[in-house]
Amino acid sequence: MKKKYRVKKQTDFKAIFNQRNSTANRQFIVYQLDKENQQFFRVGLSVSKKLGNAVVRNHTKRYIRQILTEEKDSISVGKDYVIIARKPCVEMNYTDFKKSLIHVLKKAKVWQGK
DSSP states (O other): OOGGGBOOOHHHHHHHHHHTOEEEOSSEEEEEEEOTTOSSOEEEEEEOGGGOSHHHHHHHHHHHHHHHHHTGGGBOSSEEEEEEEOGGGGGOOHHHHHHHHHHHHHHTTOBOOO
């Protein structure tokens, strides 16, 4: 993902969390903030140390980034998102991981794919 598609600053994370617009399933939580004048979407990732060591956390973030890159045409633009990974996602393979992430995005009314 290019830098312009990432939420990195603490103030941006706080703004998204303060909106209190979240959706969750067992593996992920998705927070969202509307940005009307933005022509693309931005994503911030949060993977806690409770999930595992650095290798596990980086692996989880790579999976999320890869899925978002593959499905970028199906995700609503004009919004900022923060995706928080929960413990059960660590034991999942890629296909189950993708199904679960798409499920929570559909539940949040963010994903307009097939």
